[in-house]
Amino acid sequence: MDNTQSLEVKYPQVKDLMNETPIFWKNPDYGQPAELPFSKADIFDAVARWDRFAPFIEAAFPETARMHGVIESPLIELTKMKSAWNQAQATALAGSLYLKADSELPISGSIKSRGGIYEVLKFAEHVAMTKGDLKETDNYAILRSPEYKQLFAQYGVMVASTGNLALSVGIAASTFGFKTTVYMSRDAKAWKKAKLRANGVNVVELDTDFSSVIPQARQAAAEDPSIHFIDDEGSADLFIGYAVAAVRLQHQFKQQGIKVDRDHPVIVYLPAGVGGSPSGVTFGLKTIIGPYIHAIFCEPTHVPSVTLGMMTKLNNAISVFDIGLDGKTAADGLAVGRPSRIAGKMMRTLLFGSVTFEDPTIYKYEAQLMDTENITVEPSAAAGFTAIERAITEVPAFNTANATHIVWATGGSMMPESERLVDHDKGEALL
Numbered sequence: 567m568d569n570t571q572s573l574e575v576k577y578p579q580v581k582d583l584m585n586e587t588p589i590f591w592k593n594p595d596y597g598q599p600a601e602l603p604f605s606k607a608d609i610f611d612a613v614a615r616w617d618r619f620a621p622f623i624e625a626a627f628p629e630t631a632r633m634h635g636v637i638e639s640p641l642i643e644l645t646k647m648k649s650a651w652n653q654a655q656a657t658a659l660a661g662s663l664y665l666k667a668d669s670e671l672p673i674s675g676s677i678k679s680r681g682g683i684y685e686v687l688k689f690a691e692h693v694a695m696t697k698g699d700l701k702e703t704d705n706y707a708i709l710r711s712p713e714y715k716q717l718f719a720q721y722g723v724m725v726a727s728t729g730n731l732a733l734s735v736g737i738a739a740s741t742f743g744f745k746t747t748v749y750m751s752r753d754a755k756a757w758k759k760a761k762l763r764a765n766g767v768n769v770v771e772l773d774t775d776f777s778s779v780i781p782q783a784r785q786a787a788a789e790d791p792s793i794h795f796i797d798d799e800g801s802a803d804l805f806i807g808y809a810v811a812a813v814r815l816q817h818q819f820k821q822q823g824i825k826v827d828r829d830h831p832v833i834v835y836l837p838a839g840v841g842g843s844p845s846g847v848t849f850g851l852k853t854i855i856g857p858y859i860h861a862i863f864c865e866p867t868h869v870p871s872v873t874l875g876m877m878t879k880l881n882n883a884i885s886v887f888d889i890g891l892d893g894k895t896a897a898d899g900l901a902v903g904r905p906s907r908i909a910g911k912m913m914r915t916l917l918f919g920s921v922t923f924e925d926p927t928i929y930k931y932e933a934q935l936m937d938t939e940n941i942t943v944e945p946s947a948a949a950g951f952t953a954i955e956r957a958i959t960e961v962p963a964f965n966t967a968n969a970t971h972i973v974w975a976t977g978g979s980m981m982p983e984s985e986r987l988v989d990h991d992k993g994e995a996l997l
C-alpha cells in the first residue's frame with residue numbers, strides 16, 4: 567500500500583479505523599445498478615445440487631435425518647433477549663428480534679456448513695460424473711458404495727482455515743473418502759484439530775499466524791493436480807453455497823409470517839472475516855428477497871478488513887496491517903486481515919453498511935443470549951448484536967415496530983462446555 571495519508575483525506579472514516587474507534591459506515595453506493603458476475607440461476611443451480619445430494623447426506627450424517635438430508639438452521643425469535651435489551655440499552659428496539667441460528671447447522675456447527683460442504687459436494691459430483699458414471703437422476707446415496715469410495719480416494723481436498731471452514735470441509739471431504747488435508751495456524755482451537763484428526767483428516771499446523779497459512783496451503787495444493795484446493799480468499803463455489811441460505815430464509819419468512827416490503831424492512835447483521843460468508847448470504851438475500859432486506863456487516867475494531875477494503879474501494883488490495891492495525895481479536899472466525907477477492911466487489915452496491923465493535927462487547931452479548939434464551943454461540947457469532955444499537959439510532963427507519971432484525975449467529979453449538987463457561991464468565995462481568 568502506497569499512501570495511507572491521502573486515503574484519510576479522501577475517506578475521513580479511515581482515520582477512525584486507524585484509531586480503533588467503533589464506527590458505523592454507510593455504503594454510498596448502496597442500491598445503485600450494477601453488473602454482477604453471478605445470477606439467480608447460479609443460486610438455483612446450487613439449490614438443485616443440494617437436493618440431489620440430500621439422500622447421500624441423510625445416509626452419511628444421521629443427525630440430518632429429521633430434515634431428510636437438508637442442512638438448514640432454525641430462525642428463532644428472541645423475545646426474552648429483546649426484553650432484556652430494552653431494559654439495558656439506551657435506545658429501545660421497536661421491531662422484532664430474531665436469531666438465524668447457523669450455530670446449530672449440522673456437521674460444523676457453523677455457517678461454514680453452507681459454503682464449505684457445498685464446494686465439497688460440487689467437487690465430488692464432478693469427479694463422480696467425469697471419472698465414474700454418476701447421472702443427475704441417480705439416487706446419490708450410491709456415492710457411499712466401496713467403488714465410489716475407491717474412486718474418491720484417488721483425489722485430495724485441501725483447505726486452509728482458522729477453524730470452522732476446516733471442520734466443515736474436513737468432515738465432508740473425508741466422509742466421501744477424499745484424501746483430506748487442512749492447514750491451520752498455531753492458534754487454532756485444540757478441540758477443532760482433535761475432532762478433525764478423529765475423522766481421519768490430515769491436520770497440518772503451521773507455526774505462523776493465519777495470513778501466511780493460505781499461501782502455503784495453496785502452494786502445496788498446486789503441486790498435485792489430483793488435489794482440489796478450497797480457496798477462502800476467492801472461491802465462487804463457496805460464495806454460491808452461502809447464497810443458498812436466502813432461498814431457505816424466504817421459506818422461513820413465509821412459514822413464520824415475517825413480512826418484507828417497504829413498510830416492513832428486515833435488517834440482517836452478519837459478522838465478516840474474509841467476507842466470503844456474509845457477502846454470499848447478502849448476495850442471496852438481495853437477489854432472492856429484494857430491496858427491502860438490508861445487510862450490515864460487523865467487524866472487530868482491530869480487524870475491519872472488509873470495511874476498509876470497501877470504504878477505500880481498494881478491496882483486497884489493502885489490508886488492516888497497511889493502516890497500522892494489529893489484526894488481533896478474540897473472535898477467531900473474524901481474525902482475517904485482508905478481505906477476499908470477491909467480497910468487496912460483489913458488495914459494492916448490495917451492502918447497506920458496516921459496523922465495527924470492541925471485543926468485550928461480543929462476550930457481553932454471548933452471555934446475555936445464554937442467560938435469556940439458553941442458546942450457545944461462539945464469540946464471533948455474537949458480533950451481529952453489536953451493530954443493532956448503531957443501526958437503529960443512525961437509521962430511524964429501521965427502528966419501527968414493523969421492522970425485523972435478524973442477528974446471524976455464525977457458529978458455536980460444538981464448542982466444548984469448558985470454553986462456553988469461560989466465555990460466559992467474561993461476558994457476565996460486563997453485563
Ligand SMILES: *Cc1c(COP(=O)(O)O)cnc(C)c1O
Binds near residue numbers: 677837838841944978
Ligand atoms: C468464518 C466465520 C465467520 C466469517 O466468515 P467469512 O467468510 O470469513 O467472512 C464468522 N463467524 C464464524 C463463527 C465463522 O466461522
